[in-house]
Amino acid sequence: MVKLKILIMKRVVITAAGPVTAIGIGQECFTEGVVEGGSGIMEITAFEHGKYDAHVAARAEDFDVKEFLPTPKNYLDRNTELSFGAFSLALKASGIDLAKADKSKIALIWGTAFGGADTMNLFYADVQKKGPRFGKPILFPHTYSNTAISMLSIEYKLNGPHMNFVSGWTASGQALAYAYDLVASGRVPVAFVGGAEAFNETIFRYCCSQKILSASSNENACMPFDSAADGTVMGEGAGMIVLEELDSALARGAHILAEFAGAGLAGSPGGLKPKAIEEAMTTAINSSKINPCDVELVLASANGMPDMDKAEAAAIQKVFGDNKPVTTIKPLIGETFGAAGILQLHAALSILEKQFVPGVNIASKISESEKLKIPAEGCPQKIKTVLINNLDPDGNTVSLLIKK
Amino acid sequence: MPESSKRVAVTGMGIVSPLGNDIQTFWNALCAGKDGLGQITSCDLSGFPIQQGGQVSGISLPPELLAKIRVDDRCQLMVVSAVKQAINQAGLPVNVAQASCLCKNPEETRIAGKMPALHSKTAVVFSTNFAAAGTLDGDLGLATPWTKGDLGFETATDLVADIWNLSGPRTTLSLSCSSGAAAIGYGADLIRSGRADYVIAGGYDAISRFAWAGLSLLRTMTEDKLRPFDKNRAGTLFSEGAGIVVLESFESAKLRNSQMLAELCGFGFNNNAYHMTAPPQDGKGIADTMEMALKEAGILPEMVDHVNTHGTGTQLNDLTETAAIKQVLGKHAYDVPITSIKSMIGHLMGAAGSVEAIASVLTILNGRIPPTINMTEPDPECDLPIPTAGPLDKQVKVVISNSSGIGGNNVSLVFRKV
Numbered sequence: 001m002v003k004l005k006i007l008i009m010k011r012v013v014i015t016a017a018g019p020v021t022a023i024g025i026g027q028e029c030f031t032e033g034v035v036e037g038g039s040g041i042m043e044i045t046a047f048e049h050g051k052y053d054a055h056v057a058a059r060a061e062d063f064d065v066k067e068f069l070p071t072p073k074n075y076l077d078r079n080t081e082l083s084f085g086a087f088s089l090a091l092k093a094s095g096i097d098l099a100k101a102d103k104s105k106i107a108l109i110w111g112t113a114f115g116g117a118d119t120m121n122l123f124y125a126d127v128q129k130k131g132p133r134f135g136k137p138i139l140f141p142h143t144y145s146n147t148a149i150s151m152l153s154i155e156y157k158l159n160g161p162h163m164n165f166v167s168g169w170t171a172s173g174q175a176l177a178y179a180y181d182l183v184a185s186g187r188v189p190v191a192f193v194g195g196a197e198a199f200n201e202t203i204f205r206y207c208c209s210q211k212i213l214s215a216s217s218n219e220n221a222c223m224p225f226d227s228a229a230d231g232t233v234m235g236e237g238a239g240m241i242v243l244e245e246l247d248s249a250l251a252r253g254a255h256i257l258a259e260f261a262g263a264g265l266a267g268s269p270g271g272l273k274p275k276a277i278e279e280a281m282t283t284a285i286n287s288s289k290i291n292p293c294d295v296e297l298v299l300a301s302a303n304g305m306p307d308m309d310k311a312e313a314a315a316i317q318k319v320f321g322d323n324k325p326v327t328t329i330k331p332l333i334g335e336t337f338g339a340a341g342i343l344q345l346h347a348a349l350s351i352l353e354k355q356f357v358p359g360v361n362i363a364s365k366i367s368e369s370e371k372l373k374i375p376a377e378g379c380p381q382k383i384k385t386v387l388i389n390n391l392d393p394d395g396n397t398v399s400l401l402i403k404k
Numbered sequence: 405m406p407e408s409s410k411r412v413a414v415t416g417m418g419i420v421s422p423l424g425n426d427i428q429t430f431w432n433a434l435c436a437g438k439d440g441l442g443q444i445t446s447c448d449l450s451g452f453p454i455q456q457g458g459q460v461s462g463i464s465l466p467p468e469l470l471a472k473i474r475v476d477d478r479c480q481l482m483v484v485s486a487v488k489q490a491i492n493q494a495g496l497p498v499n500v501a502q503a504s505c506l507c508k509n510p511e512e513t514r515i516a517g518k519m520p521a522l523h524s525k526t527a528v529v530f531s532t533n534f535a536a537a538g539t540l541d542g543d544l545g546l547a548t549p550w551t552k553g554d555l556g557f558e559t560a561t562d563l564v565a566d567i568w569n570l571s572g573p574r575t576t577l578s579l580s581c582s583s584g585a586a587a588i589g590y591g592a593d594l595i596r597s598g599r600a601d602y603v604i605a606g607g608y609d610a611i612s613r614f615a616w617a618g619l620s621l622l623r624t625m626t627e628d629k630l631r632p633f634d635k636n637r638a639g640t641l642f643s644e645g646a647g648i649v650v651l652e653s654f655e656s657a658k659l660r661n662s663q664m665l666a667e668l669c670g671f672g673f674n675n676n677a678y679h680m681t682a683p684p685q686d687g688k689g690i691a692d693t694m695e696m697a698l699k700e701a702g703i704l705p706e707m708v709d710h711v712n713t714h715g716t717g718t719q720l721n722d723l724t725e726t727a728a729i730k731q732v733l734g735k736h737a738y739d740v741p742i743t744s745i746k747s748m749i750g751h752l753m754g755a756a757g758s759v760e761a762i763a764s765v766l767t768i769l770n771g772r773i774p775p776t777i778n779m780t781e782p783d784p785e786c787d788l789p790i791p792t793a794g795p796l797d798k799q800v801k802v803v804i805s806n807s808s809g810i811g812g813n814n815v816s817l818v819f820r821k822v
Contacts, residue, residue: 046819051549104692109676115578117555118612124545140618141680141810144533145578147556150811153675159689162675162813163586166535166557166578174575178590181597182737202555205543209550263776265573265599267527270568276571394562397576 004025011246012183012261014402015254016096018089019346020082020195021237021333022058026089031350034358037378039219039332042231047201054213054246056221057335058235070155075138077116078198082146082238087156088195090240095254096190098156107161108153108186109179111171111195113338114203115145148196161188165186166338171195172239173341173390173398177263179243180400189248194240197339207234212393213234222331224302225309225369228363232303235334239342241349257349261385262288262401272308272395277315280397281387285319288401292320295401296383297357301345301391303330306366308393313368322371325381326355341398348386348402357381412592413657413664413822416494416650417762418486418606422749423641426489431766433748434797440749441630441641446478447538447611450471454625457611458643458750459646468812472567476552477536477650478610478644483560484567486648487604491568494650495662496602498526498568527572527600529591531583531607533754533809535595538612572600578754580746580809581714582673584647585757589671591651598618598683601656606648608665608754617641622681622810624718632715632776633722633790635783640716643750647758666765670804670818671701672696678812682721687728690714694732694804701818703802706736710773710798712764712805715744716751725806726786741789741796749775757807761817764803768821771799 018026021260022040023033033040040058049055065081075082091098092315123139141147146164153162165171172195177219179193199201207213214221214231223229243260250256264283268276298316300307316326330349336343351357359377362369382404390398419426422440423433433440446459455616463485465473473480491498536554537544543553543812565574575596579586584607591605609615619625619642626639657664672693680682698705713725722744730737745763754760767773772795777793801821809813 011736011816017583104674104676111556113558114555121544124540124614124617126545128545131452132449132613132617135617135621137621143618144580144810146580146809146811146813150580150813153677153812154679157677159674159677160694161673162579163590163673164577164579165439165575167561167574167576168558174573177599178593181593181599185597196565202544205550205820206555265527267565267570267572267574269569269571271707278569282529328409392558394558395565396558396562398573 010186011259012180012243013246013249013259014257015244015249016090017257017346018093019087019239019343020060020063020085021343022060022235023332027346030346033354034329034350035356037352037358041219041221041334052208052357053215054208055217056233057199058233060155060236063254064177074141077119077142078200079112079116080148080151081198082196082198083152086238086240087152090192090242094242103158104160105188106158107179107182107191108149108158108177108192109163109193110149111165111175112145112173112337113168114197116143116147118200118202119143133205137389151258165394168185168394169337169340169392170390170396170398171338176341176345176400177265177398180260180263183243183245189245189282191243192240193243194342195339196238197337198294199236201236204234212305212341217220222334224328224330224360225313225366225374227364227366229304229306230267232305232335235336237333237339237343239339239346241345258352259403261403266397267394272391272393273363274315274318276310276395277312277398278319279392280399281319284387284399284401295385295387297386298324298326299348299386299388300326300328301389302328303335305393308391310366310368312389312391313366313372317371323373325371326374329358329359332358344388344390345400348388351383351386352404355380355383379395408538410596412595412651412668413654414649414666414668414765415652415657415662415664416490416496417758417764417765418489418648419762420460420463420482420486421645421759422460425485433467434745434763435772435778437775437794438748441778444520444611449616452616452620454620454627457641460529460645460669464604464635469590477539477554477777479510479536479560479608480563480738483564483608483761486646490604490650496650525572525601526570527594527603528565528570528574529603529605530585531577532557533578533580533583533609534612534615537614538610540614556595579813580811581753581756582807582809582813582815583754583757585761585805585807585815586673588649588758588761589673589817590817592668592671595651595653601652603651605651606646606758607755608646609644609755611644629778630717630747630750631778632717632747633783633786634779634816635781637717637719639718639723640793641750643752645752645755645759647755647762657718664822666768667820667822668817669820670697670701672816674814676812680811683724683808684725687724689812690725690806690808690814691728691731693814694728697816697818705733706802708733708740708802710767710803711740711742712760712803713744714806714808715746717746722786726788729788741791743772743790746775757815761805764805764819767803770821772797
């Protein structure tokens with residue numbers, strides 16, 4: 001059991017949210033998507049998928065960066081485009097007037113697993129085909145994984161604390177935990193925090209080589225906790241929330257969506273194991289000073305990768321016992337890697353707002369999840385507290401606790 | 405310290421660099437003013453206009469560690485070697501592939517029971533710009549099915565946690581050339597917040613064709629020598645390597661009877677919010693991180709004894725960094741010797757900040773400031789005191805180490821003598 005030792009703990013609240021996903025852009029549309037339960041997974045149309053072992057993905061098809069760019073840009077990687085979308089939505093929802101704010105006191109904390117990988121590919125294609133001197137100078141600065149967060153800083157003149165996590169699938173979960181620590185400890189009053197992951201052929205080619213994707217070609221290909229699952233489905237999206245210290249949020253009359261009550265981090269050597277998931281969950285719960293029985297819903301990281309789902313189900317069973325309500329939104333938006341943590345947080349906000357638990361249609365539960373209460377259909381439920389898991393197959397674990 | 409009263413010590417350090425693959429060799433070379441830069445042969449750079457830089461060679465690892473790494477990813481060799489050194493120096497109670505407690509001597513085993521939970525709380529925090537880009541040549545930019553290239557940033561971080569059987573969180577950061585310092589600063593935050601008892605933190609990067617294809621285009625590489633703060637400085641030269649430290653609380657270090665090499669007492673990090681590849685002329689961004697780090701440390705500007713600069717040797721960086729130091733330290737700046745070890749080891753990309761942090765700690769420990777070499781004509785605009793003829797012997801209690809990077813990121817770390 002881990003005890004956090006932050007001495008001056010301020011209460012931290014979420015005052016704005018701006019998701020960009022396959023099922024909705026903006027918190028309101030996204031929430032509708034979560035409640036309706038229609039999957040954003042569909043056949044890949046962005047490129048010819050026939051030669052690969054996977055054929056579907058959840059791409060943010062309706063996203064058009066032009067709606068979100070304060071000034072025109074010559075070139076942006078899709079990852080940066082999505083980031084601009086999420087930031088712009090969260091900023092607008094927050095009601096914060098950046099022109100009047102002390103921007104050196106606003107933290108910008110970001111996470112992505114693959115960053116500008118597609119621009120790396122585009123840039124290097126010229127080098128491979130034409131020679132070492134023929135990479136396009138305009139592209140190279142867009143190949144960095146910190147390009148998105150840097151461009152946001154430059155565009156919005158945000159010169160405060162600045163951190164870019166690339167910790168694989170837990171990148172945005174770790175970003176959220178760090179932003180929470182910064183605000184809770186009083187180092188900054190406000191943090192914009194989130195993450196992004198683009199869908200493109202470069203990352204898709206890589207993921208196919210890693211043998212993590214389902215071979216199924218229908219929109220129900222992402223099957224968390226299901227014994228028939230053969231892998232996950234790539235998703236795409238970006239999310240951003242505004243974290244504020246409670247008193248300053250109240251003082252400016254901000255609309256409070258939820259309290260960010262705790263976070264836990266752990267890791268397991270040699271791949272993801274239940275113990276590290278248990279430790280992250282327990283730390284998040286203990287640091288928020290509640291009892292495990294007060295957690296009314298676990299929003300799982302489960303994504304249809306058999307080993308990950310088994311480890312997570314076993315950990316939830318161990319910490320909470322029988323009949324704990326559990327769900328996941330991966331069947332709707334796919335596995336979004338570095339953006340997964342923040343997008344699950346957006347879903348937790350939807351769940352708290354609508355008092356509604358989305359369902360997971362499981363044909364045959366894996367044995368580890370047999371005693372968990374996973375609703376097949378979406379259903380209303382009274383919920384004040386949601387625990388979010390954000391996991392990486394290599395063993396990194398993050399849990400976040402959100403309260404109404 | 406707003407977050408916690410917990411003070412953070414550096415108790416172990418490890419290095420792989422163009423000037424040596426252990427701390428003593430590296431430090432001796434720095435103080436001797438040795439030039440570690442030259443023709444690069446560790447990576448095939450044929451066809452690139454400039455093939456000068458700093459490469460590492462001669463890393464030796466025991467077979468049980470060699471067996472665990474991917475040989476075509478040179479980063480892994482560098483990282484594992486540097487981590488091994490840092491863990492050994494710190495006497496960190498971890499062991500390869502088994503979770504046994506290896507205390508420094510038998511007397512200490514009796515207090516082992518009082519130590520913080522060991523393996524469950526050892527975090528790994530690494531940073532890199534290019535990660536395993538050296539493995540991507542057969543895949544990136546080609547239309548063929550993906551083969552062996554590693555697109556993940558977190559591979560080396562996971563590898564170290566796996567090799568030493570560590571169950572703490574692993575974090576990978578990427579903030580271009582301020583990365584290495586950011587990893588150490590974030591690592592200290594993990595100790596202060598209680599999220600980890602020990603942190604293995606630092607940066608790494610290897611020279612690769614991908615990195616070179618891009619860096620060659622930025623117009624920051626020079627065909628001349630790397631001459632930080634010289635009037636005729638014409639740019640930087642890039643290098644490879646890894647710099648890793650072990651961080652823990654003062655209480656933990658005292659309990660383990662581990663030598664505290666220095667205190668990491670201040671961490672400032674931000675973005676210029678100005679331009680992707682150029683710093684603002686007034687140096688405001690880096691001045692802000694210096695102030696932020698000093699404020700966190702509770703140290704007044706006049707208490708600063710030395711600045712280990714980012715000092716890349718580009719016209720813009722050295723000018724703006726000089727302006728920033730003057731802005732923060734005021735008149736006292738003219739009493740504070742600064743140096744750029746990049747003049748000797750080059751710019752280690754994602755490792756630069758952590759390697760310079762290590763040099764800063766060594767400066768405190770040895771009371772000696774390494775020289776800045778290749779200075780032939782001082783720039784009147786960069787008029788702060790810089791030892792150029794040889795190392796400067798001076799008692800140093802407080803050092804600021806600065807780092808900046810593409811995208812406009814800045815990090816300042818403050819180290820204090822223990």
